[in-house]
Amino acid sequence: MTExxxxxxxxxxxRRGDVVPIRVIVRHPMxxxxxxxxxxxxxxxxxxxxxxxxAGEEVFRMALSAGITANPYVAFTTVATETGxxxxxxxxxxxxxxxxxxxxxxx
Amino acid sequence: MKRALAALLCCVGLAQADGVRPSxxxxxxxxxxxxxxxxxxxxxxxxxxxxxxxxxGERSCQSCHGDIAGMAGVAAxxxxxxADGALLNLELRIERCxxxxxxxPRFGYEGQALLSLTAAIAQRxxxxxxxxxxxxxAAPFLERGREFYATRQGQLNLSCGQCHDExxxxxLRGDVISNGLGTxxxxxxxxxxxxxxxxxxxxxxxxxxRAEQLPLGGADYLALELFLAHRAxxxxxxxxxxxx
Numbered sequence: 503m504t505e506x507x508x509x510x511x512x513x514x515x516x517r518r519g520d521v522v523p524i525r526v527i528v529r530h531p532m533x534x535x536x537x538x539x540x541x542x543x544x545x546x547x548x549x550x551x552x553x554x555x556x557a558g559e560e561v562f563r564m565a566l567s568a569g570i571t572a573n574p575y576v577a578f579t580t581v582a583t584e585t586g587x588x589x590x591x592x593x594x595x596x597x598x599x600x601x602x603x604x605x606x607x608x609x
Numbered sequence: 610m611k612r613a614l615a616a617l618l619c620c621v622g623l624a625q626a627d628g629v630r631p632s633x634x635x636x637x638x639x640x641x642x643x644x645x646x647x648x649x650x651x652x653x654x655x656x657x658x659x660x661x662x663x664x665x666g667e668r669s670c671q672s673c674h675g676d677i678a679g680m681a682g683v684a685a686x687x688x689x690x691x692a693d694g695a696l697l698n699l700e701l702r703i704e705r706c707x708x709x710x711x712x713x714p715r716f717g718y719e720g721q722a723l724l725s726l727t728a729a730i731a732q733r734x735x736x737x738x739x740x741x742x743x744x745x746x747a748a749p750f751l752e753r754g755r756e757f758y759a760t761r762q763g764q765l766n767l768s769c770g771q772c773h774d775e776x777x778x779x780x781l782r783g784d785v786i787s788n789g790l791g792t793x794x795x796x797x798x799x800x801x802x803x804x805x806x807x808x809x810x811x812x813x814x815x816x817x818x819r820a821e822q823l824p825l826g827g828a829d830y831l832a833l834e835l836f837l838a839h840r841a842x843x844x845x846x847x848x849x850x851x852x853x
Contacts (some may be wrong), residue, residue, distance in 0.1 A: 507654045507657060507658060509647075509648070509654060511647075511658065523782035525648040525649055526649075527614060527648070527649060527651055527653075527654065528654075529651070529654040529655075531614050571802060572802040572803070573651040573654065573802065573803075575651070577649070
């Protein structure tokens, strides 16, 4: 059972110049740190940045804060320019990096 | 002709005499839209995991049952009485299958693996009408569940029906009181930030009326689950539900 799971929803094909909607939901606890007396302390462990490149060029970047819910949902758009791969990269506290990719065919 | 039509309408009215409405109708329009949209419904993360679990291992679920698509309609018929006379809900049926047929240890109630697999199987019945058998061996369990539902409990001395029948549709704190059906479970509850079982939700209900919180998978909650499933007969399975 993996703790990190991602669901990326976007069209497989688009016409050049189309606005492509991309929806991403990930499974992550987004632990914001427990320090209070009497509780078991837990270090902060959130996804602090999310970055997307499309055909080698960055199209979306987001800094996430500790106030964001577990299993965060992010929606954004990009413009279809050429057939290529979108690389999704999440960076977590502690240095872990999660990667996924999706192909977009442009006609 | 008019009289026949009136008689027919009367029959339809009788079928819904207790006025039970699907849980989705009690959601806000925004939450209902999100429940219907897998691209932004976190419950689907568990469904994905559950479908992977279905195929995992040498003696996988798939090796006996075939593709998980064949599970359509199963969740609408649970809880059900097993051959040995025990009442099993979908979770406990999976646990038993693991022990008896897969030779594997139980996942553990409310563990992520069991929640995922239950959600993946139940999701295949999404939209299908609940039709749980309540005759024969199930009849005494149904009566026990009906009695539990009608019994006043806890320091607040409330029965289930005092909220879920008499005050359904009215507000309790920040939420709307539903008819209290289990058709959306396992459901992603925003308060939990995770997927959870019906029995976990029932424990929250017990706490709410300051009654004893009963064990997950225990006999009383199972009987109640059967009664709730029967109460929801004809209404659609909503798993994975999205709840406040």
